[in-house]
Structure formats: structure tokens, C-alpha cells
């Protein structure tokens with residue numbers, strides 16, 4: 001339902017003055033989408049994927065499926081069996097969805113495919129299977145194709161499961177800048193299947209754990225403790241739960257991370273409020289990530305940003321010595337970097353200027369308060385950035401003291 005209001009202000013029956021009539025159009029669009037944990041989406045007896053995103057308006061069995069090339073190499077046979085079992089006629093678009101390929105050209109490739117397929121967009125949701133890059137690309141293409149074509153997300157990386165797969169942002173890099181073009185477009189459904197993490201390499205698991213750590217640091221002290229206790233084993237087991245205890249840990253960490261993320265996104269889905277806790281770790285990281293390409297992954301750049309801003313918070317007395325030590329130890333435990341050579345004082349200042357412009361003239365920089373809480377500041381100086389970057393480098397050289 002799209003409620004709305006049309007207000008008219010007119011002055012055109014007074015012939016002594018020039019006629020003026022204006023209309024004010026106000027409409028509100030209700031957005032609703034589901035995010036569900038679904039273990040083994042390719043199990044033949046699991047109908048979730050076959051029925052995902054259908055609106056009950058004479059559903060068809062045709063689907064346009066966009067899948068990451070690497071994911072297709074690993075899971076292509078299973079997907080094929082699943083689709084055949086459910087009598088689905090599909091067209092596969094296999095994309096080399098790397099960060100370097102996160103471009104308008106790749107989105108256009110999807111658009112050409114959609115057009116050739118002749119999608120019936122009221123009955124045939126596009127299915128996107130892959131990591132954050134692929135999900136962002138398909139989201140953008142779906143929002144462009146005939147202005148809106150429903151799509152279903154099946155994230156296959158940890159970043160996808162806890163972040164890129166659950167919100168409404170889409171995008172591509174443009175002109176050397178991260179996610180410079182994009183839209184807000186909710187999926188119809190996101191199906192979260194931890195099974196995919198089995199084949200994800202350790203570095204990409206760490207990468208996703210960085211976004212989970214972000215949620216822990218800004219709002220969930222209990223999640224932080226879970227990471228302290230189980231971060232190592234979650235990595236070792238690819239979050240597959242080899243024992244009942246680690247299965248519970250994996251479930252709980254994933255559930256808390258997704259819940260925390262959605263709790264922050266839902267009341268501010270269109271980002272009209274610029275003070276966003278989920279921007280923690282994302283003030284300097286876009287510039288760091290682009291400068292560090294292809295060395296740095298998204299979550300790694302986020303962790304470098306978080307390490308530096310935790311040091312700023314520490315110097316301001318918002319984070320104690322013990323808390324700083326615990327945070328740095330968890331970053332190490334999760335095998336995340338806290339510094340990169342590209343992270344020079346000049347780059348940090350440039351990043352802050354860009355972020356400030358993006359946030360309508362104020363820094364609105366989230367800083368941690370202790371562990372599990374945060375505040376926003378607007379007065380971080382270039383000197384403070386340089387000192388923090390220097391302290392991170394020094395801290396990174398010290399021997400871990402063990403979480404306390």
C-alpha cells in the first residue's frame with residue numbers, strides 16, 4: 001500500500017494577479033522484506049529458494065539467476081540439481097564478481113541478460129547468489145531494470161550473511177571511488193545459509209568477522225565476549241559447529257550480528273538520519289580500501305578504521321587501557337589487520353573531508369565508548385588522526401597480552 005496526499009495551492013481565479021497553482025505530492029512507500037536463516041538452501045526438500053520472493057500472483061517457474069563465478073564452480077551442480085528438481089527454467093548469468101569488477105559495466109551485463117531473458121518482473125524474482133560484490137551488483141541492476149524488479153539475495157560470504165545481504169543498499173565503484181553509484185532497493189527476501197562458509201577461505205571469514213566485531217563494539221558487549229571466547233574456533237571451523245558448543249556459538253554470533261544490524265538499519269533504512277552507528281569503521285575505510293586495492297578486503301579496511309578510532313577514543317578517555325587491550329586482542333584473534341601502508345596521515349585527512357561532505361558537513365564520527373556502546377563526535381583533528389595512526393602501528397608491534 002502506498003498512502004499519500006496531494007495538496008493544491010491555487011490563486012488562478014484572481015484575474016488581477018498572475019495565476020499561481022502548485023501541487024505538493026506526498027507519498028509513503030511501505031517496505032517490507034524478510035531475512036531468514038535457512039540451512040542448506042540447495043537441499044532438494046527445502047522449498048525456500050524455489051518459492052522465495054514470489055508474490056502469489058500466478059507464480060511462474062522461470063528464474064534469472066546471477067551467480068558469482070567462484071560460487072558457481074563450487075556449487076553449480078547442486079544448484080542445477082535443485083532447480084531441475086523444482087522444475088524451474090532458468091537462465092544463469094555467471095559473473096566474475098571481484099571488487100575490481102564492481103563496475104557499471106558489470107551491472108550492464110546483468111541488465112542485458114535480464115532484457116534478453118524477457119523477465120516477467122511481477123512473477124519472476126531475480127535470484128542473486130554470491131558475496132557482497134555480486135549482491136550489490138544485482139541489487140543495482142534490479143533497481144534499474146524497469147525502475148524496479150524484485151530480487152532475492154542468497155549471500156555466500158560472511159560479509160554477505162551479516163551485512164551486504166541484509167540491508168537495502170546496492171552499488172558499484174565509480175571513478176576510483178567506493179560505491180559511488182548506487183540505490184536503496186530492498187530485496188524481497190534474503191536467505192542466510194551458513195553452509196556456504198565451508199568453502200570460504202579463512203581470510204574472507206576474518207573479513208566478515210570484522211563486520212560482526214563492529215556490531216559488538218558499538219552495541220553488543222555480549223557479542224564481543226562471544227568473539228573473545230570463540231573467535232578462534234569459529235574461524236577454524238568455518239562457523240560450521242563441529243561440536244554442540246561451537247554450533248551454538250556459531251548460531252548465536254550470527255543471530256546477534258544480524259539482529260544488531262537490522263535493529264540499526266530498520267528505523268533509518270533510507271539513511272535520512274546521518275548519525276548512524278553502523279557507519280562505525282566506515283569513516284576512513286572507503287578511502288583505505290580503495291587505496292589498498294587489491295591488497296585489502298572490505299572488512300580488513302573496516303578493521304583498520306576501527307583500530308584507529310578505538311585509539312582516538314582511548315586517548316579521549318572513552319575507552320580504558322584494559323578495553324583497548326581487549327579490542328586489539330580480538331582483532332588479532334580474528335586475524336584482522338590493524339594497519340596498512342596506504343593509511344598515511346594525508347589519506348586519513350582526505351578520507352575525513354570526503355566523509356564529512358557525505359555526512360552533510362559534519363564529521364558525525366562514531367567513536368566507541370567502552371565496549372558495546374558508542375557516541376558521535378564532530379571535532380577530530382588532523383593531529384589526532386596522525387597520533388592515532390602512529391599508536392596503532394606501535395600497538396600492532398607489541399606482543400599480545402591475552403584477553404582479560
Ligand SMILES: NC(=O)c1ccc[n+]([C@@H]2O[C@H](COP(=O)([O-])OP(=O)(O)OC[C@H]3O[C@@H](n4cnc5c(N)ncnc54)[C@H](O)[C@@H]3O)[C@@H](O)[C@H]2O)c1
Nearest residue numbers: 070131132133156157159160163164167169196199200298
Ligand atoms: N550493500 C551493503 O550494505 C554492503 C555491506 C557490506 C559490504 N558491501 C560490499 O560487499 C563487498 C564485499 O563483499 P565480500 O566480502 O562478500 O566479497 P566478495 O563478494 O568479493 O567475495 C569474496 C570472494 O569470495 C568468493 N566467494 C564467495 N562466496 C564463496 C564461497 N561460499 N566459497 C568460496 N568462495 C566464495 C568470491 O568469488 C570472491 O572471490 C564490498 O564491495 C562492499 O562494498 C555492501
